[in-house]
Amino acid sequence: MELSPDERVFWEYGFIHINLTLVTTWVLMAVLVIVSYLITRRLRTDIRISRWQCILEMLVLGMNKQIQEIGLEEPKKYLDFIGTIFIFIAFSNLSIVFPGYVPPTSSLSTTAALAISVFLAVPIFGISESGVIGYLKTYVQPTFIMLPFNIISELSRTLALAVRLFGNIMSGGLIVAILLSIAPLLFPILMTVLGLITGLIQAYIFSILATVYIAAATQESKSKKIKLKPKN
Amino acid sequence: MQIDWFTLVAQVINFLVLMWLLRRYLYKPILKAIDERESKIVAQLKDAESKKKEALKERVEFNKKNEKFDSERDELMQKVIDESKEQKKKLTEKARLEANALKKKLDDEILANHAAQKNEIEENIQREVLEIARKTLADLSSVDLEKQMVRTFVAKVNQLGKEEKEKFVSTLASGKDSILVQSAFDLSKTEKSEIEKEVNSLTKKEYDFEFKVTPKLISGIELSANGYKLSWTISEYIHSFENELNAPIQDKKDQPSDKK
Incomplete structure (x- = not known):
């Protein structure tokens, strides 16, 4: 029994190997990009728009609103990163409705890759917003003593991100696989339905946490702006 | 259950590529369309507002004109009434004068007729008297x-x-x-x-x-x-x-x- 789609390798040359995770990811990417292109090539700016355009607009505006509510004042700047995380994880997890499909998020390599992306994105956004010193200052907040704890928290939360997503999705798939051998008729369907909910929630949690981390990293510039504002 | 480092790096690259592609084909066009629509709606609202203001202005002007027209109409009506009264008075006066003149003419004609008749009678009487006198004188003398x-x-x-x-x-x-x-x-x-x-x-x-x-x-x-x-x-x-x-x-x- 394969625990991870990484283990199913299709092609190998030296250290390069194309496994199920990569293939599934490419297929998902292709579908997402093609669907987006098909819908957005005929966008209307009138008051009456197509259903698909409406759905996409709702999705994009919903993500924008979520990012803004967490505290990032210019959500368009972060939409590419956070939106892509959410869309990719959500689409990847919801695709379990297709039989024989193994989500790439059930591979620890994929979830770790996403977590590392967040780990890298946080300082990038933080530095772009408040400069190197401003960003580094966030490590000694509220006092200098907190520096090691902040560094530990930075690393541990990245690990937590990766393992949380991986654990939830992998366990879902594993439970369905086990149930198939015990009770092959009804239970796997119920568990798949549960898996859909869990998958969507995990996508939401992952992207929200990424937003929160980025927001925390850009807090320094925000507090500066607040201090500069004259009292009314 | 271990991390495949090649897959991890590949997935990071995949993620970055997907991010770029979605930015190119999803976020940008959608946000652009939304912005355009919003600006269009704002422009339409502004247009509607300006039209409303214009309509209000025109309404006020129309009301003003209407009032002016009403007052002018009233004035004209009053003028016409006054003129007609004056005309009536004049016509009545004229008719009265004409009637008087006619009456006078009629009276004169009656008097003239009367005088003519009287003259005729006078002449007849004179003629008769003369005839009588002539006959009488002729009878009485030679x-x-x-x-x-x-x-x-x-x-x-x-x-x-x-x-x-x-x-x-x-x-x-x-x-x-x-x-x-x-x-x-x-x-x-x-x-x-x-x-x-x-x-x-x-x-x-x-x-x-x-x-x-x-x-x-x-x-x-x-x-x-x-x-x-x-x-x-x-x-x-x-x-x-x-x-x-x-x-x-x-x-x-x-x-x-x-x-x-």
């Missing part, structure tokens, strides 16, 4: 009426008072040397010469006499020269008779007007 008249006229000339005579002579002397004698009938030579003789002896001067027949006189003789007139006609008697007859009627007519 001398006809005309001769009698000439004789009477000659006698009248003879019987003129001293003052009257002087006036007659001086008037004849101051003017032309011709005297016009009018009579209702053709005078005989003897009668003409009798008159000429009598007048010449009175004035002690030879005058030219012109004899003319005027049937209007009906009966009688009239001598005129230089504005002086001497006559004997039946109409004189009839006039005095008429005056006597008309006197009580005239008194009656005058009395109510005096009372007024």
